[in-house]
Amino acid sequence: MEFTERVIRTDGAEIAVAEAGESRAVVVLHGLAGCRDEFIPTAEALADHRVVLVDLRGHGRSTRRPEDLSRAAFVADVVAVIESLGVAPVVLVGQSMGAHTAMLVAASRPDLVDRLVLLEGGAGGENGDESAALGDYFRSWPLPFADVAAARAFLGEGVLQEAWIAGLESGVDGLRPRFDADVMEATASAVAEPRWAEWEGVTTPTLVVFGEHGMFSEEQRAAFVDRGRSVIRLDLPGASHDAHLDAHDAWIAALRSAL
Template identity: 65%
Template sequence: MDQRGHGRSTRVPADTSRRAFVADVVHVIDAADLGVADLVGHSMGAHTAMLVAAAHPGLVGRLVLLECDAGGGTTEEAKAVGDYFRSWAVPYATRELAHRDLGDSALCRAWGADLEERADGFYPRFDAEVMARTLSGVMVPCWAEWESVTAPTLVVYAEHGMFTVEQKGRFVERGRNVSRVDLADASHDAHLDAFDPWIDVLTRFIVR
C-alpha cells in the first residue's frame, strides 16, 4: 500500500500522526478481508508495521522489519529531511535532468523513475512539508510498543544502513520473538540496492 502522503495516496493528508498511519493499515487489512496479515515494511513503513503489530496483535501473523528502530530521534533530523526535499529543483523539465540533479544511487534512480508528470514538468509524489511532519512522529521513542509485539518478527539490517551497531543490538534484544539477518554491501535502501538477497531472506521467513 502507498502510505498517506506517498505515491498515489492522498498527497497532503490532514493527519500525519503515527496513529493515522496505523489506522490506514488496519483499514486495508479489513477492507481486503485478510483476517490475519503478514506485514512487511522498510524504514518508516517498518515503523508503521511495528506499531500495527503492537496495537492490533490479532491482525498480524508475522512481521518483517527492514532497517527499523524504536529509539526515536530529534526534530533536527526530521527537519533535515524536509530541507533536503525542499532543495529539489522542481519542476524538472525531463526525467534526465532529474536524474542528473538527484544522483545515481539506487534510491535516487527510484525517485527519478517515480516522478509524476504534470503540464509544467516532473514532480515528486510527495510533499516536503508532509514528509517533515510525518517524520517528526517517527522521532518519538516507542520502546513500550516494540516490547509488546508478540508476532514472530524478522529484523533485517543493512551493512551500510543508518543505524549503529549498538542501536541494532538494542532493538533486537528488546524484542520478544525476533530473528535477525544482516545484508552485506547494502545501504539503508537495501530493498533497492540488495534486492535479490533481501527477497531471499524475506521469502524464506514468510514461507517458513
C-alpha cells in the same frame, strides 16, 4: 505480474493499494518519501503469495496532503487496508518508516498480523529528530524538473535516486515528486518519537533485517533486537538502508525465510 488497483477510504485519506496473486497475504509498506512501486520486484519474487503493496498517506497515489500525519493515522490506514481486503492475519512487511508503521500495527492489532518483517527499522529516535533537515532537503529540489535528465543531474545516481526519479509524475510544467516536503517533514518528526513501549509489547514473531551499510549503528541494532520479544535478526552484506533496491536477491531470501 498483473496487479489489481484499489482505493480504500479511511478517516481523512484515500489509500491506494495494488495487489496480485493468491494464497497467504503479504502486505508491504514503503519508507518515507517512497512509494509502493519500489516493491514491485519484491511482489514479483513472491508470485506464490497474495502481495498487497500500499501507498501510505502523503505518498504515491494516496491522499497527498492529509490533515493527520500522526503515527496513529498511519496505523489506522494499514488496519483499514487489511480489514477491507479481508486478508488477516497477514505477513506485514515494512522498510524504514514503513517498518516503524508495521511495528505499531502489530503492537495495536496483533490479531491482524501473524508474521512481522522489519527492514532497516527501529523504535524511533535512534538518530534524533532529523525531520527539519529532511524537509529542507526536499524543499531544495528545483521543481519542476524539466525532464528525467534534469532530475538525475540534480539528484545524482544511485538506487534510491532512481526510485525517486521513477516515481516522478508528469504535469504541464514538468516532473514533480508524488509527495510534498512539509508533509515528509511532519511525518518524519512523528517517527522520531521513541516508541519503545510498543516495540517491547509486540508478541508477533518478527524478522529484523539490517543492511550492512544501513542507517543504524551496531549498538542501535543490538538494542532494538534485544528489547524485542520474539525476534530473529538477519544482516545483508553490502546492503544499504534501501536493501530492497540494492540487495534484492539477499532481501528476497531473507523475506522468504520468514514465510
